[in-house]
Amino acid sequence: MLEASEEVYSSLRRQFKGDLLRPGEYGYEDARTIWNGMCVRTPGLIARCADVSDVQSAIRSARALRIPTAVRCGGHSLAGFSTCDHGLVIDLSRMRQVTVDPEARRARVAGGCLLGSIDTATQKAGLVFPSGVVSHTGASGLILGGGTGWLTRRFGLSCDNVERFTLVTADSSIVHADSKENQDLYWALRGGGGNFGVVTEFEVRLHPLTAVVLAEGLTPQTDIRGLLECWRDVMAEAPHDLKWNIDLRLAPDTERVPVDLRGRPVASSSLIWTGDPETRGPYLQCALSKCSPDSVSIRNVSFLNLQTMADSAFPHGRRYYTKSGYFTRLSDSTIDCLVEAVATIPSSETQIELAYLGGAAARIAANETAFGDRSAPFIMNLLANWSDASADGANISWIRGLFDKLRPAMKPGVYINFMSGDEQERVPEAYHERWDRMVAVKTQYDPDNFFRLNQNVLPRKVTAGNS
Numbered sequence: 001m002l003e004a005s006e007e008v009y010s011s012l013r014r015q016f017k018g019d020l021l022r023p024g025e026y027g028y029e030d031a032r033t034i035w036n037g038m039c040v041r042t043p044g045l046i047a048r049c050a051d052v053s054d055v056q057s058a059i060r061s062a063r064a065l066r067i068p069t070a071v072r073c074g075g076h077s078l079a080g081f082s083t084c085d086h087g088l089v090i091d092l093s094r095m096r097q098v099t100v101d102p103e104a105r106r107a108r109v110a111g112g113c114l115l116g117s118i119d120t121a122t123q124k125a126g127l128v129f130p131s132g133v134v135s136h137t138g139a140s141g142l143i144l145g146g147g148t149g150w151l152t153r154r155f156g157l158s159c160d161n162v163e164r165f166t167l168v169t170a171d172s173s174i175v176h177a178d179s180k181e182n183q184d185l186y187w188a189l190r191g192g193g194g195n196f197g198v199v200t201e202f203e204v205r206l207h208p209l210t211a212v213v214l215a216e217g218l219t220p221q222t223d224i225r226g227l228l229e230c231w232r233d234v235m236a237e238a239p240h241d242l243k244w245n246i247d248l249r250l251a252p253d254t255e256r257v258p259v260d261l262r263g264r265p266v267a268s269s270s271l272i273w274t275g276d277p278e279t280r281g282p283y284l285q286c287a288l289s290k291c292s293p294d295s296v297s298i299r300n301v302s303f304l305n306l307q308t309m310a311d312s313a314f315p316h317g318r319r320y321y322t323k324s325g326y327f328t329r330l331s332d333s334t335i336d337c338l339v340e341a342v343a344t345i346p347s348s349e350t351q352i353e354l355a356y357l358g359g360a361a362a363r364i365a366a367n368e369t370a371f372g373d374r375s376a377p378f379i380m381n382l383l384a385n386w387s388d389a390s391a392d393g394a395n396i397s398w399i400r401g402l403f404d405k406l407r408p409a410m411k412p413g414v415y416i417n418f419m420s421g422d423e424q425e426r427v428p429e430a431y432h433e434r435w436d437r438m439v440a441v442k443t444q445y446d447p448d449n450f451f452r453l454n455q456n457v458l459p460r461k462v463t464a465g466n467s
Contacts, residue, residue, distance in 0.1 A: 005044025018050035039080025074138025079421035127206035130155040145417035153359030159190035167197035170450040188441040191371030194454040213273040217291025227290040240359040241275030248342040249351035265342040323403035324418035325410040326376035349385035373413035
């Protein structure tokens with residue numbers, strides 16, 4: 001395989017305008033490192049593309065030599081799909097241009113952009129693109145998987161706000177997809193992940209917003225049940241301006257946390273209000289009444305500040321493992337299980353993330369995009385986060401054990417951006433009734449499954465045994 005990487009290097013080096021990095025060369029070690037510290041790989045070649053023609057060249061060479069190929073934007077793939085051993089990494093990190101049209105409320109976003117790249121450019125015009133919550137996340141992977149974040153209820157998923165994709169497909173063709181051109185591909189790219197090609201540009205819709213009201217508070221273990229019951233009932237009737245996330249975790253040992261809660265199981269509530277600040281009162285008051293008074297804060301924050309607040313909690317190099325699912329309703333027995341589980345969390349950074357979708361995301365019909373279930377508003381992500389490899393077993397087994405207990409109450413479906421690398425059998429579940437259409441689009445645009453380092457949809461003539 002290393003010989004094949006050298007052949008790819010030889011075929012590219014004369015016409016490639018970007019950087020070609022091989023093991024042992026300057027810059028390679030930094031370039032091969034990705035966000036999830038569990039996924040340490042040694043690519044045979046990293047092709048850091050300068051433009052679309054570089055992407056085309058890299059695909060042509062890799063396909064001709066049948067070398068495993070990963071695509072990297074921000075390197076945030078939980079499953080580690082943004083790298084590979086001994087193969088080629090198509091690295092888009094030099095392609096981070098953002099062009100904003102303030103009057104049309106549109107932007108053109110290059111395929112290598114981080115979320116922070118987009119936020120910085122759009123906020124200069126007082127506009128936002130609804131995306132994730134960690135600014136160093138790669139925008140491409142997030143958008144292609146769906147894209148949830150603070151603004152999901154107000155403006156929809158990230159993929160709902162893409163009007164046109166430009167991508168390089170497996171035969172190195174440049175293809176455009178929108179509501180009029182290549183409509184099936186446009187459908188599949190909105191939630192179908194990296195199965196269909198390398199997206200080199202997104203044309204996205206923007207919305208006016210520069211600041212939000214942010215409220216935060218901690219609920220002690222004895223009151224978590226009441227908080228979750230309140231959350232379940234309030235969010236069913238809440239306006240789209242309210243986003244209320246709850247993380248079940250161990251409270252950090254910091255000055256911001258009341259002494260009696262430090263290191264103890266808590267529910268951490270984070271609420272944002274995107275509407276008129278004067279109308280926020282009843283909704284925030286209800287939520288924060290379940291929190292320890294000494295932990296409560298309410299303040300206006302800029303959107304740029306909001307988008308970077310979680311960055312330090314999810315740094316590059318830590319070890320991450322997840323299991324995720326949807327609930328149509330949060331039953332009393334499910335709440336009982338969650339309350340019991342928070343007392344057994346194995347790492348101070350591990351958390352049970354709970355969010356309520358609905359709102360603008362639920363207004364899109366289920367068959368309008370490839371994205372998974374929109375009818376089950378409760379989404380849960382069991383996210384283990386730790387630093388020492390010796391703790392891998394304890395953290396992974398805790399996530400798997402809790403997931404197995406909760407799964408009978410879940411609705412079939414999974415958000416592919418919250419999937420680890422050992423869940424290929426759940427990929428059909430992610431798309432369930434849309435699966436046959438996904439396979440048809442994959443078969444048309446990538447019949448040999450060249451793009452297989454992803455939550456993979458197998459084309460019809462490729463079987464699991466020879467993929």
